[in-house]
């Protein structure tokens with residue numbers, strides 16, 4: 001099975017998707033999903049597993065309820 005490859009948003013290298021950290025970034029007011037390769041993610045203190053969980057849960061939204 002061929003793994004899909006993604007381009008690292010930071011260094012531009014391509015890496016297998018499972019080896020890169022998905023990060024949701026706001027670009028010009030738009031939420032976009034970008035990927036960082038392992039070394040860039042590490043450099044930014046992003047944990048692969050955490051990043052994947054976060055993206056799976058969806059982009060952060062304003063809560064209808066107030067928590068306070």
Ligand SMILES: [Zn+2]
Nearest residue numbers: 008011037040
């Ligand atoms: Zn990179």
